Amino acid sequence: MNDLNKDHDLSNESLLDLTDDERMTLIVERIEAKFLDYDGYDFTRRQLLALNIFFELSQELRGRDMFYAVCMAIPQALFGLESTMYILEDEETFSLAACSTGKCDKETTMPWSEFMNERLTIRGDEMHIPIRGNPEYNDMLSFEPPHNVLGSFVMRPCTGMPGHARLFLEKYVNRVGYQLHHRIIRARNREHxxxxxxxxxxxxxxxxxxxxxxxxxxxxxxxxxxxxxxxxxxxxxxxxxxxxxxxxxxxxxxxxxxxxxxxxxxxxxxxxxxxxxxxxxxxxxxxFEEGRYVIEKRDVNLATSVVAPVIERFRHRFQEHEISLVLTGECTENKVIRLVLDRGLISQVLDNLLSNALKYTEPVADGQDGEEKCVTYGWKVLADFFGPGKPGIRIWVTSSGAPLELKDPLDVFKPGFRAGNVAHKAGTGRGLYFVRQVVELHGGRVFYKHTEEGNEFSFVLPFEQA
Structure with missing residues (x-):
């Protein structure tokens, strides 16, 4: 198995399920295997140093042109070889990227051919080595590279080159490919x-x-x-x-x-x-500028500024679905509870919880030989929830229905997660993940439990006041 396949094995998605001990054991085994590989390669001290120098300079120098210059300088310093690098610009066309000589008379574009392909190929005194990327990151490129090839590294004169030197250059170009792949991705990220x-x-x-x-x-x-x-x-x-x-x-x-x-x-x-x-x-x-949700806190009246407007948006929709929407008896809309939060984001958190309740509420026995669908909501101040003298404000929405099938109550807040017994209903599994993100940005916590009333989703925010 070559280096690329071994590296691919290491990044296989199944490895994400390993425990910390299993992961460490696997990496140590791979390090030992790498030692054996390098012993088998029997590279000279100068060749090994050249690999180290390539990594250092490729990290040290910025810009695509400087990177190409570093790539071509190693073969020139070790073997006196001139180089040309072609990069695949789409699925069918190799474009000239750089030459080691100041004056380059090579063709600017080339198609796939018997020498521009996925195999090391000798043509006259030229050696064409495919530049391979990391297959785990191909989905981050603008197109799927055929045969996992990003380009071609052409070196000359290679007539009479011993197999040992050729092996080194193959391994070297493999490393060039991985570095190039990451640079392409970084460039695309900057463009993005x-x-x-x-x-x-x-x-x-x-x-x-x-x-x-x-x-x-x-x-x-x-x-x-x-x-x-x-x-x-x-x-x-x-x-x-x-x-x-x-x-x-x-x-x-x-x-x-x-x-x-x-x-x-x-x-x-x-x-x-x-x-x-x-x-x-x-x-x-x-x-967008910071790449994360940024909260902008303001002093608000919880009942009138956050809860009431969202409830009113849903009241008619609940009536259409014959679902009772009830404020729990211990809460009162007239009681003023002022706290500091991001009104827009927390309103959307409550909106998500009510939207889920509208979708998943199920009828239950009403105690009078009939059935009813009911959603209750409310809030409560919790003294010392976040520590001595650090109260929290708990807000909840409870909908009637069977409990969710969960191994861990917090699983339901993971991105894309759908409980098994509600997976047949339309949904993306993103709403509750959004809830968790926003609540945790406020320094709060999210909860799920099944109670006598049904499925209760709640969150607790620090009771900050202006």
Whole structure:
């Protein structure tokens, strides 16, 4: 088995399941095997030093051109060989990347051929060695490299080169391939980051700013509705002075329509406010710049600023599914609980929990020979939860139904996880992972347990106050 296959074995996904002791034992065994391999290669001291120098210089010098120069300098220093490097730019075309001589008269592009292929090939006094990448990271490239080949390293003159020197150059080019692979990935990551930064600016210009104009439109609509109410009142006053029964009924119908329009306006405006807050919170520029969720804490009233708006967004949907939505008796919406948190992100945490409850709530016996579907929610201050003098605020959503099939209660908060007994329902397994991320960014903790009421999802945040 060659070095590349051995390295591939080490990175196999199944190795992720090893214990720490098993992992350490395996690595030690591979190190011992590497010692035996190098003893078998019988490389000279100068060749071994050349490998070390290549690694040091490839880490030390920045830029693709400098890297190519380092790659070609080793064969030149050891064997007096001139080099040309070709890199695969797509599945079919090798492009000239660099030459060791100042004046390069080689073809700028070459196709796959009998000498540009996945095998070491001799053509005249030239030796073509395929530059192989790390197959574990091929999915991070812009295309799947055929035969795991990233390019071709061409060296000359190789006429009469002993097999021992050829073996060294093969092993050397293998190492060049792995270094090149990582450099390509890093370059793509930099391009990706640059694109994200540009996209964030576009989001601000093309999404967030236009969305703000809806507020203006809503204000205009509100004034129109107020005018409709005034006109309706004036008409009703005239009608009540002595109109026919039929005209009175029409007047009352007009008042009912005006009231319905205002109710619809209030519902739509409420959704607009929530969606705008979620949009601006999720697309916050700092998330993209720092590569993680960035919390922006503010002093808020938990009941009125966080819980109530989210509950109102769901109330009608729960009614449509015949699910009772109940605030637990120990909580009161009139009690003011002020604390410091990121209102947008925590609102989305609660939104995720209620969305799951809407999806997974199941009917249970109501104690009166019938069935009911019920979701309860609430909050409670927990003294000293995070240590002496460090209280927490616990928020929960409980939905009726059978317990989830879990080995560990926290499994449900892992990315992509779906409990076996609910996997048949649509879902990505990302919602509760988002919940965990946001809560832990606040310094809090997430929980799941099955109670008499059903499946309870909860989180505890530090009770910080301004």
């Amino acid at each position: 980051i640059a694109f994200i930064k540009s996209m964030v600016q576009d989001i601000g210009h093309n999404v967030i700013v236009p969305n703000m104009y809806y507020k203006l439109y809503f204000n205009r609509l509100k004034r129109k509705i107020e005018g409709l109410h005034l006109t309706t009142s004036a008409i009703l006053a005239k009608v009540n002075e002595g109109a026919t029964t039929e005209l009175v009924e029409e007047g009352n119908r007009l008042a009912e329509i005006a009231g319905g329009i205002e109710a619809q306006y209030q519902e739509i405006y409420s959704h607009y406010e929530s969606n705008s807050m979620f949009l601006e919170t999720l697309l916050r520029r700092r998330h």
